[in-house]
Amino acid sequence: MSQSSVTGAYHDKLTPEDHIEILNQLYLARYFDVRLSKEKRKGRLTGTLYSSFNQEAIIVGSLFGLKPTDWISPIHRDVPAFFLKDCRAGWRNEDRMGMSIKQVCAQVWGKVDSPGRARDNWSHIGSKSKCIIHSTSMLAGTIPVAAGVVYADRLDGGDAVVLTYNGEGSTAQGVFHEAINFAAVHKLPVITIIENNQWAFGTPIELEVPTKDVADRAKGYGIPGLIADGQDVLDVYDKVMQAVDWARSGKGPSIVECKTYRAYGHGDHDDDRAAKYRSKEEVKQGRSRDPIRIYKQLLVEKGILSAKDAKKHAAEGKGAMEITDQDFPPVVVDYMTEGVEFAIKSNLPEPEEGGKWVFRGDA
Amino acid sequence: MSQSSVTGAYHDKLTPEDHIEILNQLYLARYFDVRLSKEKRKGRLTGTLYSSFNQEAIIVGSLFGLKPTDWISPIHRDVPAFFLKDCRAGWRNEDRMGMSIKQVCAQVWGKVDSPGRARDNWSHIGSKSKCIIHSTSMLAGTIPVAAGVVYADRLDGGDAVVLTYNGEGSTAQGVFHEAINFAAVHKLPVITIIENNQWAFGTPIELEVPTKDVADRAKGYGIPGLIADGQDVLDVYDKVMQAVDWARSGKGPSIVECKTYRAYGHGDHDDDRAAKYRSKEEVKQGRSRDPIRIYKQLLVEKGILSAKDAKKHAAEGKGAMEITDQDFPPVVVDYMTEGVEFAIKSNLPEPEEGGKWVFRGDA
Amino acid sequence: MANAPKTAERTTKNYLTALREAHFEEMERNPDMICLGEDIGILGGAFTITDGLQAKYGKDRVVDMPISEAAIVGVGCGAALNGKTVVCEMQFIDFISCGFDQIVNMTATYHYRTAGEVAIPMVIRGPAGAYGGGALYHSQMNEAWFAHSPGLKVVCPSSPTDAKGLLKSAIRDPNPVIFYEIKQLYRDRKIEEDLLSGDDALVPLGKAKVVREGADVTLVTYGQSVWHCMEAAANLEQEGYSAEVIDIRTLVPLDSETIIESLRKTNRIVAVNEAPMTCGFAGEILARISQDAFELLDAPPMRVTRMDTPVPWVEPLELFVLPSPAKITEAALRVCKF
C-alpha cells in the first residue's frame, strides 16, 4: 500500500508523461547531491555542500506546477531548484526559464561560467531573465525582495507568483515577519515554502518555533497555512498549487510547510558532529520515508511504472555513499555529467573582475 | 445602563477604596495630559506632546494589579505610566516602585532632575531601581530587552512579569516577532499590551495589520491573545491580570489588545492635519465612549459613588481644551501642580554633561 | 547661493519645497517610479514632502508602508530588481538602523554579486541632522556607516538648488543612493532660492562645489555644517584670514580633485562633520588628503566633528558635543597660525 497521503485534486490532471518527468526530476535532484559528495571526496571539488538528500520532493513538487514566468528564491538547501525550474520545457532547452545544469555546476565549482561569475558562493546566484531571485546568506532576507518583485509585476499587469524557500529555523528572523505582514496587507502572491527538516544546524525545532506546526505562523497574518508531507511529491505539488491558485487569483500570500527530515549534517562539514547531536533512532526514523520510494510505489499502483522498471534503478532507501551511478537512469547521469565536465573545464574569473561592478556605470 | 462589558472575575475582588483610587488615577492621567497641553499653549513648555487622552483606561487598568517589583516599558503615548506605576503605594510615597510626578515633569520640561537628566526626550526614561525599562525611539525595540530582563529575573529565582506597551502599528516591526517568538519558546512572562487606537500617525490600521484583531498575532506563537475594551478600565484590568497570572505561573507570554481610539493628532504637531485625514464622524464615534464616564457610571450603579459626587467633577465627554481644573478632584490638580512647579524651577543640566557617561568608568 | 535677486515676479523656494518638486517632477517623468515609506501617502509625509503625491499618482505608486524599515528597503529592492525606480523614505534617517541588513548586504551588493546583471535604482532618503533638540533618535547623521559599505552612493545637499538637483540625479542614477536631507534647513528662509525645473534642475552626483572662495584655508564639509563653515569664514575674515569653503555634496563618490585644487592655493585644511569623530567622513577626507596631497600641506590637517557621543536632547548638552561656527573658527585659526 502506498504511503502517499494524496487522494486527488491537482495531481489528478497530471499525465503519465508528467509522472515520469517528475520521477526523473527526483532522480536528478538526488543524483546532483550524491554526485557532488563523490566529486568532493575525490578531491575534484572544494567548499561546503548543503545536502537536500531526502528533501527532493519539496523542490520538485513545488516547482512542477509553476508557470515559466513565475519567480523563485531558493536557499542553501535548494540548489537543484536552479536547474529544475521550468525543467518541463526540456532539460537541455536553452530558452527555458531555468538555469542549465552547466551553469549551476560552474557555480558550484566557482568558475567564470557561473551566472554570478563566481563572485558569491554556493546558492547565492540568480537570474533576472529566468525569474530567479539572488539571495544573500542572511536567512529569510529574500522574502521582502520577493514581495517587491511581485508587487512590481502586479503594477505592470503581470500575474506572476513567487515561491520563497526557507528552513523552519529561518522563520524566527524579523524580516520574515515584516515581509509576510506586508504581503498579507497587500494580498501579494508570495508563497513561503517552509522546508521543516526539524533541525536548524545544531538546534532542534523546539528551540526555534513555539508551535507544533510551523504553518501556524500563518495564523498571525490571517493567511492560509498549509501542511504538506514533504516526502510525498504529489502532496507537495497539490498544496503548493492550492497556494499558487489562491495567490494568482489575488487572494494573497500563504505559507506551505513541508515536513521532512535533514538526512545528513547541516553541511558536509557537520556530518560527524550531527551524528552525535542526533540519535541514530531519530535519523533512521527521519529517513525511513524516502520520497523516491514512496513515489515509485504510487506509480506502480497507478500502473504508470511497471514493477520491473521500478526495480531497474534503486537510488532510494540507501545512503548517499552506497548509491552508484547504476541506481539512476542514464538520462540523469548523462545530464549531470555534462554539467560536471563543463564546470571542471570552465576557467576561473580574471583577478581584475574582483574590482569590477561595484556600481553600474563603472568599468 | 453601564457600557462596561465586565461581569466579574478579577475586578470583583477590588475594594471600594480600590475603585476610588482607580477613578482618581484615571483623573490624574487625563489631567496630566490636559495640563501639559495648556502649559504648552501658555508657552511654558516646548516639545511635542503625544496625547493619551481617551486611552487612560489602558494605562491605569494594566498597571493597577501589578506587583511593585514587576517591570514595565511604556512608550510615547504612555507617559502617565511612569508615575502611575505602584501608585497604590501612595502617590507621594518616595519609596514606591514608580516615578514621582516631579521626576516625570522634570523630564517633560527637559530639566536635570529628570531620571535621565534630560539626555533623551519625552518617554525615553526609565529606572532600574523602580523596574521601568528605558526605551529608545525605535518602536517595538524594547520587547526583546523586556524578555531579557525577565529571563535574568527568572534565573535569579524571581517571579516578576513585564508589561511592554506598543501601538498596533508597531507590531509590524521585525523585532516584535523575534522577541515574542523567543519569549514563547522559553515561556517567559512577557505581556505585550497593544494599544490599538486605529491609527499609526497618518496610517490606518488596515495598512499595518492584515487581521481584524491585532490579538490574532498571538496565534502565530501559540500564545493567548486577549482582547480588552480599552475604554473600560475594569475590562483592561481583568484581561491583563489573566495574562499576568498566566505568565507568573510559568505558562508564558501573551498579547493583550486594548481597543481604543486616538483622540487627537499623532502628536500635538499633527492635530490640524489629523483633522483632515480622519473624518469628523470617525473621530466623534471614536471618542464617544469616554473611559472616565463609563467607569463613573459603573461606580454609581455599584453604589460606590453617589450620583451627586459623580457630578462634582466632569472631566469626561469634553475636549481637552474645554476642560478646566474644576473638572478634576483637588488631589489630582494639586499633585500634578507640584510636579509642574518643581519642573519649572529645576535647572538645565550643565553643558559639560553632554560629554559624560559614554562609557562606565569614564568621568 | 542664497542671494538670487528678490523681485515681485520671482519667488524663492525653500529646501523642503525643492525636495517635493523633485518628487513630483520625477514621478511625472518616469511612470516606473514608485515611493515607499511610512505615512507618505494619506498624510503626505511627516514633513509634507510628499504632500499631494498619492492624490496625484495613486496608492500603488505612493505606498503607505507598515512600520517595517527592513521591508521598506527589501520590497523596494525587489521592485527595483523587477524594473521599478524606487524612492524609500525613512521617516527619520535615524530609523535606517532597523533596515540596515537589507541596505548593506542585500541592496548595496546586488550589482556586484550579479556581475553587473542587476542594477538597483533606488534612493533611500530621510530627514537627518541635529541642532533641533531631536535627541538621540531624531538627530543622527549616520552617513559614515554607508560610505563604508561598498555599492552605495551617499549624498547630502545643503541648499534648495542642490536638494532638488541632487535628488533628481539620485533618482535617475542606476545605483542605490543614501540621501541625507537636513531637516533644520527644510524651512530655513535665509537659504531660499529660485529653482529651475526639469532637466535644467539636475545637479550631477560626484561633484563638489566651492561655495566661497578664499586663499588661506580650505574648509571642507557638507550638509548643515556648510552654513557653519560659512559663518566661520565670516569670522575668519574679521581675523584677517580668507577661507575657501567647499561643499562636497556627494560623499561617495568623492570629488577629491576639487579639494586638492583648493589646497594648491591654501595649503591648509579643516574638515567638518556633524557625526561622531571616529571613522567619520571628515576623517576620511583628512586621510585621503594627507596621503594624496601631503606635499601641499603647510599645517596639520584638522577636523571638527561631534564628540564621540550620541546627540543629547537639551540645548546646552547638544551644543556642547556638536560642531559650531566658533569651534570651526578656532580650528581654522590654529592651522592658519601654524
Added chain:
Amino acid sequence: MANAPKTAERTTKNYLTALREAHFEEMERNPDMICLGEDIGILGGAFTITDGLQAKYGKDRVVDMPISEAAIVGVGCGAALNGKTVVCEMQFIDFISCGFDQIVNMTATYHYRTAGEVAIPMVIRGPAGAYGGGALYHSQMNEAWFAHSPGLKVVCPSSPTDAKGLLKSAIRDPNPVIFYEIKQLYRDRKIEEDLLSGDDALVPLGKAKVVREGADVTLVTYGQSVWHCMEAAANLEQEGYSAEVIDIRTLVPLDSETIIESLRKTNRIVAVNEAPMTCGFAGEILARISQDAFELLDAPPMRVTRMDTPVPWVEPLELFVLPSPAKITEAALRVCKF
C-alpha cells in the same frame, strides 16, 4: 609572539582554544555570566568554541537562541540591565547587520542616555575576516560601523594570548564590547602559544602592542593584517629597511600614544585594514596621526586596505581586492623612499 620555547612538557595552544578557555574561566568565575547564540549549546558552536560549555553550565546559562540576531542582542541587553554579564555570539560577524539597531541604538547608548544609571556588561563576539573563500557574507570585517557608534568598545586580537586575555577583559568590562575573532587564525599552528590562566591571562583593553621593533617605518594594524605586516617587515628587511609593527588590538579606545611614540623613531607610517577603505579604521589612524603628529611625518601617511568592494568568493578575485604582504611592502617602500 609565536616563539615560546617548545619542549616536551609545555604544550602550545591555538587561538580557538584560547577563546574557549576564556569562556570556561569567566563562566566559572562569574555565576552571573550567560552566553547567548545560535548553536552554541547542543552543538557547541559552529567552530566548537563553546564545546562542552552547556554540558557544564546548563541550558539556562548557555542558550541556543533562535535565528534572531536582533533578539540575541536585545535579550542580552535586557539580561545585562538586570544584573547579568552577557556574551552574545554572532555565528559569523557578518550577521551582526541583522541585529544592528539593537546594538547601536539600544545597547551602545544605554549608559549615556541613563546618565550612568545603567551599564551594559556585554560582549558581542564572532568569527570575522576574509582570506578563506568565505565570499560576501562569511568574510566581513565591519568594525568601522561600530567604531563610529559611540558607547561601544571594539577589540580584535591577533594571537592566542591576546585572544584569551582580551576576551576575558572584555567580558569583565562594564561596557558593551564588539569582539572580532579572526577565523583564519583559529587553528593556525604557526601562531600557537603557551597560555596563562585566571587573572594572569588578562590583557588590558586600550593598550596597543609593539610586535616588532624597527626604525624606518611604522606599520599599524590589527587582526589578520598583523601577520601580513610581519611578512612585509621581513620583505623590507631584505630591502634594507627596518619596520616597526604595531598591533593596536583595541580600536576603541585607541592607544594613539604608542603609535606616536613609534613615529618619533620612524617618522613614517602605513596603516592597514582588511575592511573597505572609505571610513575604515586605517583611515581613522591616518586622520589622527596627521592631525596630532603632523610634525613627526617625513612622508605621506599611507594606508593599505581592501578596495571599496565586497569580498568576492574565489581566490583570484578575493586576493585582488584584499591587502597582502606584497601590497603592504610596496606601500612601505614608497614611504621609506619618499
